[in-house]
Amino acid sequence: MNLKIDYNHMMADFIGDKGVSLGEINALSPKFQAAHEAMVTKRGLGKMDFRDLPHNQEGIVQDILAYRDAMKDEVDAFIVLGIGGSALGPMAVQQAINHPYYNELPRSARNGFPRFYVADNVDPERLTYLFQIVDPCKCLFNVVSKSGSTSETMSQFMYIQHLLESKLGKEGARRRIVCTTDEKNGNLIKIAKEEGYKTYFIPSGVGGRFSQLTPVGLLPAAFCGIDIRALLEGAAVMDDLCKNAEIEKNPAYIYAVLHFILMQKGVNISVMMPYADSLRYMSDWHAQLWAESLGKRFDNAGNEVFVGQTSVKAMGVTDQHSQVQLYTEGPFDKIIVLLGVDNYRETLTIPKTYQDVGSLGFLGGITHNKLIQVEQMATEYALLQAKRPSMTITFDKVDEHSVGQLLYMLEVATAYAGELLDINAFDQPGVEEGKNATYAYFGRPGYEEKKKELDVRPAKKGEYII
Numbered sequence: 001m002n003l004k005i006d007y008n009h010m011m012a013d014f015i016g017d018k019g020v021s022l023g024e025i026n027a028l029s030p031k032f033q034a035a036h037e038a039m040v041t042k043r044g045l046g047k048m049d050f051r052d053l054p055h056n057q058e059g060i061v062q063d064i065l066a067y068r069d070a071m072k073d074e075v076d077a078f079i080v081l082g083i084g085g086s087a088l089g090p091m092a093v094q095q096a097i098n099h100p101y102y103n104e105l106p107r108s109a110r111n112g113f114p115r116f117y118v119a120d121n122v123d124p125e126r127l128t129y130l131f132q133i134v135d136p137c138k139c140l141f142n143v144v145s146k147s148g149s150t151s152e153t154m155s156q157f158m159y160i161q162h163l164l165e166s167k168l169g170k171e172g173a174r175r176r177i178v179c180t181t182d183e184k185n186g187n188l189i190k191i192a193k194e195e196g197y198k199t200y201f202i203p204s205g206v207g208g209r210f211s212q213l214t215p216v217g218l219l220p221a222a223f224c225g226i227d228i229r230a231l232l233e234g235a236a237v238m239d240d241l242c243k244n245a246e247i248e249k250n251p252a253y254i255y256a257v258l259h260f261i262l263m264q265k266g267v268n269i270s271v272m273m274p275y276a277d278s279l280r281y282m283s284d285w286h287a288q289l290w291a292e293s294l295g296k297r298f299d300n301a302g303n304e305v306f307v308g309q310t311s312v313k314a315m316g317v318t319d320q321h322s323q324v325q326l327y328t329e330g331p332f333d334k335i336i337v338l339l340g341v342d343n344y345r346e347t348l349t350i351p352k353t354y355q356d357v358g359s360l361g362f363l364g365g366i367t368h369n370k371l372i373q374v375e376q377m378a379t380e381y382a383l384l385q386a387k388r389p390s391m392t393i394t395f396d397k398v399d400e401h402s403v404g405q406l407l408y409m410l411e412v413a414t415a416y417a418g419e420l421l422d423i424n425a426f427d428q429p430g431v432e433e434g435k436n437a438t439y440a441y442f443g444r445p446g447y448e449e450k451k452k453e454l455d456v457r458p459a460k461k462g463e464y465i466i
């Protein structure tokens with residue numbers, strides 16, 4: 001057993017009419033069956049290429065590992081330049097598997113692997129300060145962009161390419177840059193070919209937020225010493241389960257179905273709350289996957305539907321002292337997905353220092369492991385008492401295999417929820433609109449009409465200058 005998914009507290013038997021009844025599930029079973037058939041058909045037609053990733057990458061894995069072994073000793077840090085789906089997965093997997101203070105460890109404790117950073121913003125302070133702690137000449141920069149045109153990533157690339165060439169010359173800079181992009185489309189592949197950069201490809205049918213199991217995630221993970229074969233093996237095991245048409249036997253389907261039914265009742269927020277620091281960024285990765293895939297204005301027939309669920313990131317136990325008050329007594333508009341761990345990698349025992357002090361004595365001799373697990377159970381109980389839908393995904397232990405399973409399950413759940421909502425879970429027109437507005441602001445050729453739209457906006461009235 002690697003993952004256990006307990007959805008009892010989503011059900012009406014436990015939380016009354018705020019939950020999902022078996023009657024509701026049964027009534028929708030033709031819809032669930034049709035959505036399953038659509039998933040199978042699309043997979044067969046090559047329209048769900050992320051489903052094949054656990055099975056078709058042995059050659060790529062071998063190439064990545066050979067490249068990693070050839071390069072790792074000559075660099076101090078591996079730096080991802082990417083954003084959104086090109087950054088969140090690598091961060092989540094690194095945090096899940098490696099030491100929480102990985103970069104602060106001596107190199108020997110990192111098994112000889114370089115430090116790891118992700119530059120996923122264009123805040124001018126961030127890159128400047130990064131180069132105060134690493135020497136760019138001793139870094140390997142992984143430029144990751146599916147479209148090859150995202151302003152944030154490409155601007156970072158241009159800055160770093162210039163910096164490296166000025167210090168190392170063209171030849172030296174070439175050895176410090178590796179690109180991950182679409183094989184045919186976009187500017188990055190053109191540049192990579194012209195400059196002779198080492199390049200990995202994102203399959204054209206796999207979108208950014210579904211790309212963690214492509215070289216987008218595999219290359220950074222390999223450079224951090226993560227077992228990428230085990231990651232893919234975990235995903236492959238989950239793929240077998242996720243082929244099942246019966247929703248009770250398919251963890252991704254049941255996850256999506258329960259969310260879908262409650263969405264129809266106005267539950268428009270889904271909180272992911274890991275009780276493990278190792279899983280902290282898993283909720284960031286999931287927040288993008290769920291929000292960007294399902295938040296859509298139009299359904300597949302072009303009707304305005306304005307669907308989706310706001311994904312919220314919380315942290316157990318920290319947010320018990322911040323958010324749980326709202327989750328238990330605020331509006332009935334949330335599902336709380338708790339992520340728990342049976343076997344943490346470390347055990348910490350609390351000393352029996354204050355046995356005779358009522359409020360502290362009970363802590364003496366127990367472990368922090370027990371404390372965090374009991375606090376998670378207490379939150380589950382508080383949510384149950386308040387009749388708030390929650391489910392718990394428990395890792396036996398957090399390792400490559402179980403992380404691969406979770407990533408893949410949540411990706412299939414998202415795609416299946418897209419089918420249930422009858423929307424395209426794989427596009428992001430709202431994001432594109434923002435990208436296009438940026439291009440227009442800067443007067444990029446081809447965006448003249450957009451620039452006109454921006455210029456005719458009403459004059460600002462709601463501004464207060466102090």
Ligand code: PA5
Pocket residue numbers: 083084085086144145146147148149150153207208209210292428431
């Ligand atoms: O999921 C997506 O498609 C997006 O979040 C992209 O990953 C993000 O916009 C970055 O795009 P690109 O990889 O093309 O630079």
